[in-house]
Amino acid sequence: xxxxxxxxxxxxxxxxxxxxxxxxxxxxxxxxxxxxxxxxxxxxxxxxxxxxxxxxxxxxxxxxxxxxxxxxxxxxxxxx
Numbered sequence: 903x904x905x906x907x908x909x910x911x912x913x914x915x916x917x918x919x920x921x922x923x924x925x926x927x928x929x930x931x932x933x934x935x936x937x938x939x940x941x942x943x944x945x946x947x948x949x950x951x952x953x954x955x956x957x958x959x960x961x962x963x964x965x966x967x968x969x970x971x972x973x974x975x976x977x978x979x980x981x982x
Contacts, residue, residue, distance in 0.1 A: 910940045 912935075921932045933944045933954070946954055 908942060910942060913937055 916935055916937055919932075919934045921934070923930050923932065928947060930948075931946045931954075933946065935942050944957075
């Protein structure tokens, strides 16, 4: 991965889109995620499918951790 640090909050309405660009000298896939004000694009070249699968696995682990954090948490008035 190249050097870049970015931070954005994932919201319930975050959109995700995958676009393949096969007709290039070096084909690639773009994975875009964003909302109304921020969009992040990850560019994956041939040979990086394992890294994308690791990203997907890690995202599932993060979702499971978030579910566990909120499973027994008391409800906060005004949030929902």
